[in-house]
Amino acid sequence: ETGVTQTPRHLVMGMTNKKSLKCEQHLGHNAMYWYKQSAKKPLELMFVYNFKEQTENNSVPSRFSPECPNSSHLFLHLHTLQPEDSALYLCASSQAMGLAYEQYFGPGTRLTVT
């Protein structure tokens, strides 16, 4: 399936490293999202972009920095992370921001912070 792709699929990084997660959607959608999924917790919305403009930052620490250069690409830049940031990071897209639009998820990046 190639609707929403994410790279890398797995990432191990130290607390002083800088890395970036990449998401690309091939569905012609206009809205893109970053979610965090930790064990035993529900998916947490982190950021929302609509037509490349950020419309939501869900009180995410500044060590996570999103970037959306166009409607098809979304990045999450990571720096000085903490071990509790270890989680599955999921990207999603939807046709638009209407309430009834389905969100399509990428396979996720499993991040481990050591």
Next chain:
Amino acid sequence: RKEVEQDPGPFNVPEGATVAFNCTYSNSASQSFFWYRQDCRKEPKLLMSVYSSGNEDGRFTAQLNRASQYISLLIRDSKLSDSATYLCVVNGRSGGGATNKLIFGTGTLLAVQP
């Protein structure tokens, strides 16, 4: 109170059984409702939307009770391949703004036994 609450399970059922999952949500202004399915170490995928009048898709039936703020999913004639985590998802406006925000439950784990 959690925004979306589900019984985490696990539900262990034999093949062919009928199983029902329940979900409650706290925001009476919520407007769209979904069931997503998430296989182990995979991304969530939309199983079905939930409509006010109730809807059926093959062996799956979803129902919504707005007065009680309650959503259900019924699976008939369970298959081994139905084993997954079922996520109750509610869509609503974020903070009175225009953001399309999905709020996820923690999920209910279903294990169908041969």
